[in-house]
Amino acid sequence: MSTNADHRAGLWVAIASFVLWGLMPLYWHLLKAVPSLQIVAHRVLWSTLLVVAWLLWKNGRGWLRAALARPRAAWMLGLSGLLIGFNWSLYIWAVNAGHVVESSLGYFINPLLNVVLGVAFLRERLSRAQWIAVALATAGVLWLTTRFGQPPWIAISLALSFALYGLLRKLLAIDAVTGLGVESVYLFLPALAVLVWGESHGQGGFLPLEGAPGWGLGLDALLVIGGALTALPLIGFAFAVRRVPLSVVGLLQYIAPTLQFLTGVFVFHEAFDQDRLIGFVFIWIGLAVFALDGALRARRQSAAPAAVAAGKA
Template identity: 45%
Template sequence: MTSQARGLATPAQARKLHRGTLAAFVAYGMWGLLPLFWKQLSAVSALEVLCHRVIWSGLFLALVLLSQRRLGEVLRIWRERSSALAVVACAGLITLNWGIYIWAVQVDRVTEASLGYYITPLLSVALGAFLFHEKLDRWAGISTGLALLGVAVATWRLGSLPWVATVLSVSFALYGALKKKAGLDALSGLAAESLLCMPFALIYLAWKHGGAFFTGGPGTATLLILAGPVTAVPLLTFAYAAVRIPLQRLGFIQYFSPTLQLALGLFVLGEHLSGPMCFAFGTVVAAVLLYILSRPGQNRASA
C-alpha cells in the first residue's frame, strides 16, 4: 500500500509542507521584526515615511508583476466597478494601518501595536461570520467575546480606549475581509492600492520639497527606498507559503509576528506595560489559546 493510500504525505508533499511552513515563519518573522526597521527612521515624520512606503512598495510590486508577466492583472482590476471600488476602500484602510503602525513605532508604542495584531485574527473570525455567513462555533464566539472583554476592561481601567491597538486591528481585519469579498489577489491587489495612493504621496513630498530624502543624507534616502522591498518581500514570502500549507497551520503561525513585536517592545526597545494593558494582553492571549485549542480535529487534519 502506498503512503498516499494510507493517508500519509508523499516525500514530495512533505517537502512542500516543510518549505511552506518555513516560508510562513520567515514571512511572519520579517513582519514581527519590522519595528527595528521603522525605528531607524524615527527622525523622519511618520507621514513622510508612509509616503515613501507607498511609492517604493508600489514600484517594487509593479516590477515583480512585470517580471512574472502579471502586470495586466492590475489593469483588469480597474475594468470592473466592484473590484475598483474595493481597491479604493482597501487603499484607504491599508494606508491608515501603515501610517498608524509607523507612528506607533516612532513614539514607543510597539507593545500596544502588537496587542492589535493579536486581536486581528479573532476579529476576522467575527467578520467572517457576519459578512460571509461562516459558521461561528461556541468556542470561537467565546474566544472573541473574551478578547473584547479584556479590551473593554482595560479601557475602563485606563480611562481611554487603547486606540492604537483598536485602529490597527479593525483596519487590518476589514482590509482582509474586503479583499476576500472582492476576490483580490494579494500581490496585484496591493500593487493597485499602492499605485492608487502614489500620486497623493508624490504631491505631499513635492510640497515638502523632497523632505528627508534630500536633506537626511544618503543613509536616510537608502532606508526610505528600502521601505518598498521591506513591505513587499514578506508579502511575496507569505504568498509562497499560503499555497503550500493548510490555512489552519498558517493561522497558527501568524501569532509569531505579534509575539516578536511584543518581545521587541519589552526587551529591546525598553517599553513597559501598565496594569490594565497587562490585563488586556492576558485575556487576549487566553482567548487566542482557547480558540486554537478548541479545534483539535482541525489541527490534526492540518498536521
C-alpha cells in the same frame, strides 16, 4: 499536488515573513528622525515600484487591466488601498511615538475581529469555543479601558482597519500580490504628492540639493529598502499559503505580534505593568482557545477523507 519539499519551503517562507513583520518596529525606529507621513509616502512609493515591476515580469503589461476587469475590483481595491494606507500610517506613527506594545495588541486582536466580521457580513457561524475566545478578548479590552480611562484606540484602530481590509480582499478573492499592486497604484500619486510637497516646504530631506539640509544617505537608503520590506513579506506569504495548510498559517501568524510585543517591552522598555498584563492575559487566553479550536477543526477535517476512504476499502 504539493510535494514535501514544497511544504517545507512554504513553511520556512511563512516563518520568515512573519518574523520580518514582527521585527519591523526595529526598522521603523531607525527612521525616527523622518516624519511619519514621509516614511509612509516613501513606503508606498518604493513598494509600488517593486511590486509593479514584479507583476510586469510575471504577468506582462496587461496585469492591471486584467485585475480591474473583475467585477467590483476597481472600487473595492480603491477602498482597501485607503484602509491599508491608514493602517500603515497609524502603525509607523505608533512605533515611533512609543506605542509598540499597544500596536502588538492590535494584531493579537485582529484574528478574533476577523471572525466577528465573518459573522456580521458573511453569515458565518461561530463555534462555542470561538464565542468564548471573542468574549475573553472583549473582557481584556474592557479591562484595559476601565483601568486606563480610555479604550486602547491604537490597537483597536489597527485591528479594525486590517480586519476590514481582509474582509474586502476575501470578498474580491484576488491574488494577494496583484491586489497589492492595484492598491499601490491607487496610492502612488497621493504618496508622490506628499513627498513633493514635503520637499518644497522644508519637511523633506531625501537626496537634497547641495547645501540643503537632508537626512543623510543612510536614512535615504533605509527609506528605499523600506519599500522592499513592505512587499517581500507579502509576496512570501502569498507563496506560502499555496503550499501550507491555512490552519498552520493561522498559528504562525502569532509570531509577528509576539515579536512586536517583546520588542516593545525588552528593547524599547515601554511600560507594561500589572494592569496591562491582566488585560493581555485575557486576550492571550482567548487566542489560545481560538487557535486550539482551529487546530482541532483542521485535524477533524483532514481525518474525515481518510475515514471515508478506509470505509470504502
